[in-house]
Amino acid sequence: MKYFECPKCEHQIFFLSTECRHCKYPIGYIASEKDMCTFEKVSEDEWVPFKSDYRATHYKPCYNYTHYQVCNWMIPSDSNEDYCESCQLTHIIPNLDDPEVITYWRRLEVAKRRFLYLMQRMNIMPRPKRHDDDPFGLRFHFLMPMDGKPVLTGHTNGLITMNASEADVVYRETTRINMGENYRTLLGHFRHESGHFYFNVMQHLHPELIDEFRHYFGDERQDYAAALQRHYEEGAPENWQERYISTYATAHPWEDWAETWAHYLHIMETLETAFFAGLRVDGNGRTLASMSFKECPIGGQDFEHILENWVTLTFNLNALNRSMGLEDAYPFELTEVVKDKLRFIHRHVLEKAFK
Template identity: 75%
Template sequence: MKYFECAVCHQQIFFGASFCEYCKAPIGFVASEKDMGTFRKDSENEWVSLNESYRNQKFKPCFNYSHYQVCNWMIPVDDENIYCESCQLTHTIPNLDEPENIQYWRYLEQAKRRFLYLAQRMNIMPRPKRSEDDRYGLRYEFLMPMEGQPVLTGHANGLITLNAIEADVVYRETTRVTMGENYRTLLGHFRHESGHYYFDVMQNRHPELVDEFRYYFGDERQDYGMALKRHYEQGPPSDWQDSYISTYATTHPWEDWAETWAHYLHMMDTLETAYFAGIRVQGNGRTLANLYFTECPIGGKDIEHILENWIALTFNLNALNRSIGLDDAYPFKLTEPVKDKLRFIHRHVLDKAFKSSQASHPA
């Protein structure tokens, strides 16, 4: 993620914040500018930008910003929408009569906005689903499980359902340990499930890429239910690390794709943060690789250098974590088959195979 600066005091401001921690100026994300803006409040629904490149333009806070503080995105003041581009994607939220649910909703929206920021930076920002038959839109439902009514996180036909209890860190960590996973986060859920959505976009818009997909990931036409049953009964193959990013990726080509897609997004977001932070590692030429940037990773042409930087960065992140007694920040291994899958994704992100809002492909 880029580094943002307050237009008043010029201190760093963070993507999830609603005011500058230093000068207390109100701030919000302006999607059209891909920027965190600093504002002067003329009224509750008229905020004037203080940022140089769009100074004096007027905005209003998203309804969920001003009424629930679960959002921090802005909308042009004359826009007829009351919800921002992120909140328009949310179709169902937990019952807010339950006090803890608003906090769960807040955490879910924070993770969703982080995912959407990267999607926007990659020029694959999804648009709201217009109807049940809309093949290219996206919709979210955040559902709380009830007695006798479990909620399964998943994707189907442009609808992503998330079990809202995953926003409870104790529940999520308990599930992670019970499932034998070494990584489980809300952001990871959003990125994984988006992989299923973007696979459908690619398959619908660019069916000519499906054969190439099958070369790297396998034939997705195999029975998914049987594959899932086999995975939970038998577990992954003993040599799974040779070709897959995770044990769950071994379940079915769809899950291999979604897991690898999520890791591609992890890689791009983290490397972009390192790029804007100016992080550099001078290796020793033997066991410690160099880390340096010649271009921004997002939209970068040299995937081999991107992969080299990712391996160097995660090695050092893991070493730093171990130095203070924490688990590895990135407990995964990139083998050549996994790198080939990441190369496939990068190749077709650049050619916009996952862009969902082309006018030539109406709902």
């Protein structure tokens, strides 16, 4: 995540904020500029940014910014759209009669916007589906379980369904423990499920890459339902850590891809944050390299350097967490086999395989 500065008072402003903490002016994110800005409010639907180099001179807040405070994205004031690029992707939301559900919806939208920010930075921002069979569009359904009917988080044909109960911290943590997972977050769900979507995009745009995909991840043509049933009945194979990033990645090549894709996104945004923070970490000169940056990781050409930085950063993040009595921030290990899968993803992100 980039660091943003208020053009009015020059203090740092944050991606999820709606007001500058210092000068108290309202804040919004302008997706077309990939930038946060503070605004002078002329009226409720006419906000003037404190920057003059944007493509538009006047903006209005997204409908969900004004009416529900679950968004902080802006739209050019002359646009016919009432919803921003992020909210246009949300097709169904839970019933908002329950105030607690509004809180869940807000948390889902926060995680979704952070996911979309990175997609913008990587120049692969999804657009809304134009029709049910549109292979290049995406939509989200946020659903609450009703009348004993469960909601399964997952992806099908450009539709990502999220169980809104995942926004309940107690529910999510209980599920994490029951599933034997060492990591489970809303942002992680968005990144994992988006992996299935982007695999479909790659398959449509560049079918010639599928043989290379199968070399790293396996043959995705095997029966998916049978593979999942086997996984849940038998668990991960012995020594799974040598070839996979997680136990769930062992279930099927599609899940291996989605899990690895999610970790690639974890790496890119976390290292981008470290890059803009100006962080540097000295290694021990033997087994741990020093962390420094010669370029922004997003779009970076030297992926080996990116991987070295990630290993050093996560080692120290975990050490800091342990000093606070917390669980590891990144409880995973990147073997060379997993790194090869990440290299495949990075190579084809740079080569526009998903565009």
